[in-house]
Amino acid sequence: METGTSGGARGGADGPGWVGLPVGLLTMRRLLLVMWAALSAIGTGVLLGLLAGPAWAAFAVVWVAPAAWCWVLLGRNWRSWRYAERADDLLISRGVMWRQETVVPYGRMQLVEVTSGPLERRFGLATVQLHTAAATTDATIPGLVPAEAERLRDRLTELGEARSAGL
Template sequence: MAMNGREGAGAEAWRQVQPGLLRMRRLLLVAWLTPLTLLAAVLPPVLGGGAVWVLLPVPPALALVWAWWAAGVNWRSWRYLERDDDLLISRGVMWRQLTAVPYGRMQLVEVTSGPVERRFGLARLQLHTAAAATDAAIPGLAPPEAERLRDRLTELGEARSAGL
């Protein structure tokens, strides 16, 4: 069966990451680009710039609008699917990636959550395998879901590597 990373496989359904990831990323965009836009707007009059310098805040303001939209599109592209033998992770808009991580190849599954992620009630699941090319991560999970997934993947990985 051909899968494009956006469809379900049988009765299983793709799961999407939490909306808090989108809110967090957009807040970070605003936190970085708003001061830059304001600085670009205030600097030319202070320095006595000419008429052309009035346009200086336009690029950062446009970047903020475009990045706001792009963050939403990117957030919607993140999905994961637990199958019988592997975990599929789909992401990307222009360059779509579909990563299959076989349970038997997993060496380490960890859950991390930095201060900003914790503020938004998020955690990141990081999967490590023997081959560095297949290491994968799923950002924007609710902490209970990340822990459930870590425990399940660890259990399945141990069973598959033991040949059960």
């Protein structure tokens, strides 16, 4: 069974305590993949069956290979996302081939939002979005459990207010 943690406790002596994303995000994304692949296969099969004949409708299975490849890629992408709360900033790391690590200092945060669309709510997920003065340092942590998203929002807001008091 896949878990969402990729590190130990928060802020250990060896470095930041990385926290992975919940498995619910992977489940939601894979369900969407299967749904779209099935719809594409059905559409292709019906279209080919009507235009070229019933034998050609079998070519609808061509959607299986890309869907299987995307299934694997979604798992790798999900495992690559993690975040860590440090004393002065928040680290967000993601990416498989091109690793991207974003450092957001608490004192630079202007707004912390928790959003949850209809599909995310159905799967019990929420997204935390951090806004700073520089548009390039805005960061997002998708697929968190709502309680963790709210805890993170409150903590980041509290730390942001404390760190920006001297500016």
